[in-house]
Amino acid sequence: MNRNDLLSGDELSVSKALTVVESDRVAARSLIGSLPEREYYVIGITGSSGAGKSTLVNWLSVSFSDASRTAVLAIDPSSPFKGGAFLGDRIRMNRASRSGKILIRSMASRGMVGGLSPSVFDAVELLGRCGYHYIIVETVGVGQAETDIVNLSDVVVLVLAPGIGDEIQMMKAGIMEIGDIYTVNKMDIHGADQLANRIRSVLDLADVKREIVKTNSLTGTNVDRLYQLLIGELNRREKSGKIEESRQRRREIAELNTAFSALKEAHSRGVKLEAIMECINRLREDG
Amino acid sequence: MKKTRIIVAKPGLDGHDRGAKIVAMALRDAGMEVIYTGLRQSPSDIVNTALQEDADVIGLSILSGAHMRICDRLLELMNEKGIADKPVVVGGIIPHDDVEILKKKGIAEVFGPGTSLKQLEQRIKELAEKK
Numbered sequence: 001m002n003r004n005d006l007l008s009g010d011e012l013s014v015s016k017a018l019t020v021v022e023s024d025r026v027a028a029r030s031l032i033g034s035l036p037e038r039e040y041y042v043i044g045i046t047g048s049s050g051a052g053k054s055t056l057v058n059w060l061s062v063s064f065s066d067a068s069r070t071a072v073l074a075i076d077p078s079s080p081f082k083g084g085a086f087l088g089d090r091i092r093m094n095r096a097s098r099s100g101k102i103l104i105r106s107m108a109s110r111g112m113v114g115g116l117s118p119s120v121f122d123a124v125e126l127l128g129r130c131g132y133h134y135i136i137v138e139t140v141g142v143g144q145a146e147t148d149i150v151n152l153s154d155v156v157v158l159v160l161a162p163g164i165g166d167e168i169q170m171m172k173a174g175i176m177e178i179g180d181i182y183t184v185n186k187m188d189i190h191g192a193d194q195l196a197n198r199i200r201s202v203l204d205l206a207d208v209k210r211e212i213v214k215t216n217s218l219t220g221t222n223v224d225r226l227y228q229l230l231i232g233e234l235n236r237r238e239k240s241g242k243i244e245e246s247r248q249r250r251r252e253i254a255e256l257n258t259a260f261s262a263l264k265e266a267h268s269r270g271v272k273l274e275a276i277m278e279c280i281n282r283l284r285e286d287g
Numbered sequence: 288m289k290k291t292r293i294i295v296a297k298p299g300l301d302g303h304d305r306g307a308k309i310v311a312m313a314l315r316d317a318g319m320e321v322i323y324t325g326l327r328q329s330p331s332d333i334v335n336t337a338l339q340e341d342a343d344v345i346g347l348s349i350l351s352g353a354h355m356r357i358c359d360r361l362l363e364l365m366n367e368k369g370i371a372d373k374p375v376v377v378g379g380i381i382p383h384d385d386v387e388i389l390k391k392k393g394i395a396e397v398f399g400p401g402t403s404l405k406q407l408e409q410r411i412k413e414l415a416e417k418k
Contacts, residue, residue: 012369015341023289083290084315090336091325097335104339108290108320 003034009069009131011103017130018105021122025261028122032129040128041234041243042135042250044153046115046178049141051161052185054092055217056226057138061096061104063227068133071103072096073124075117077140078108085109089138103132114148115139118261121152121254145174151253154246155233157226159183160199162191170202179210181229187214187221291415293344296324296333298357307348310378313404314411330361338370343415344395349379354389362393374414378402 001020005013021028043064045053057072064070074089085108096102107117116139117123124135139149149156158179170176182203184196196212203210211229215222237243263276295311297304304326311321322340324333337345349357354377365371374395381389386397395414398407 012338015339019289019341078320079315082316083318085320086311086315087320087322088325090340091323094332097332100335106320106322106340110290 006035006130014103014127014130015105017126018123021126022107022117022119025119025122025258028119028126029258032122032126035126035129038129038131040124040133040135041155042124042137042153042246043230044137044139044149044156045159046139046142046146046149046156046175047159047183047185048143048161048164051141051159052215052217053138053141053159054089056159056183056185056215056223057089057136058093058095059217059220059223060227060230061093061102061136062099063224064134064136065096065099065101067231069131070101070134070136071105071127071132072136072138073105073107073120073127074138075107075109075115075120075140078110080111083110103127109140112148113146115142115146116148116152118257121250121257124152124250125254142175144172147174147178150178151249154237154243155180155230157181157183157230159185160195161186162189162195164195170198176202180233181226182210182212183226184212184214185217187216291319291344291412292322292340292342293319293346293411293415294322294324294333294337294340294342295346295348296328296336297326297348298328298330298333298361299349299351299353300327301349301351301353302326303350304348306350306379310346310348310404310407314408317408317412319411330357330364333361334364334368334370337365337373338368342373344411345373345375346411347375347377347379349377349381352380354379354381354385358389358392358394374417376411376414378407 001013001016006017017031020031045057047053061070061072076085076087076089078085087106090104090106093104097104109117112118127135137152156178182199184192192214196214199212213222213226215226293314295307297307311323314321324336376396377394378398381397381399389397396410
């Protein structure tokens with residue numbers, strides 16, 4: 001893989017670089033380090049399985065790609081038993097895929113439980129440096145507590161669909177707190193209005209102001225409204241300095257992730273915990 | 288650690304996806320990452336997917352009888368896009384006489400009816416490592 005090819009965003013080179021990022025953390029860091037930093041935005045899409053995240057991304061990514069270069073990272077779970085994965089997000093993204101303008105990459109969660117994949121922080125940084133301006137990250141289908149997407153994204157869309165329960169479910173901590181924009185998908189299905197009203201009333205109780213959009217991701221209805229809201233939100237955050245905060249947080253978590261996997265690897269090679277702790281203590285004493 | 292990634296695709300007008308799904312699940316359980324494309328994919332869709340996903344192996348399930356045309360076009364496009372090094376395997380209903388012709392064209396393996404899932408896993412692992 002040639003550096004110039006990566007900088008010009010040659011798809012095959014970027015795709016091969018993503019494989020390096022997924023399989024070798026040390027090589028990933030030097031590869032990323034060899035490319036100049038660029039500004040990019042991460043749009044996180046999360047919600048329960050079957051809510052319509054991938055189908056929504058199928059439309060949303062096309063809107064973003066009309067404005068600037070766009071990539072999609074779609075994460076699905078790995079088996080906790082055999083380590084394999086069935087990656088089926090792409091199947092919903094024919095429109096985006098056939099547009100010929102969007103890089104779509106499926107990633108397996110590989111043992112990570114927070115809704116993401118261990119190498120996704122490096123993957124977005126690589127894509128950003130290869131000139132992708134908007135990076136849409138779709139989490140695995142989440143339950144109540146997989147909230148790591150907050151640490152990765154500049155803005156988070158929480159996708160909900162009718163049939164998820166009453167407002168007591170929405171008052172619980174965790175997933176319901178992390179949306180910057182709420183989407184009630186499958187708006188054609190009975191119960192969508194009621195769900196939107198319940199979200200509104202729970203947000204009001206907490207005195208939180210958030211936009212709620214009803215969408216139909218099969219027909220694309222209101223996806224443009226969601227896109228406009230996202231662009232507005234990103235602009236607002238850029239002005240208020242919040243984007244810089246999320247970039248900072250993303251860098252920190254990426255470093256912690258790398259540190260954790262280095263420790264995990266050392267541990268699996270038989271390095272004892274005591275030795276690791278001692279080493280850390282020594283480093284701390286040395287300042 | 289490098290994981291084996293394989294595309295399982297259903298090209299053309301062919302709605303019979305039970306076989307492809309069984310194979311996809313078996314490869315998943317063999318520890319591979321399976322990217323399932325779903326039905327009615329054109330050769331260009333499949334090549335685009337293989338390129339973006341950097342798959343180690345491309346698997347096609349074809350029961351429509353159009354295997355010659357599909358494979359010709361697929362191999363041609365893979366060449367154009369610079370991913371001719373990725374092995375392509377075909378499963379489904381392929382007449383006996385066509386198997387050798389497909390292999391001469393550059394298809395790495397043809398899995399006919401009666402292939403066990405164990406044999407299939409084994410061969411795909413070999414091909415992924417050889418690549």
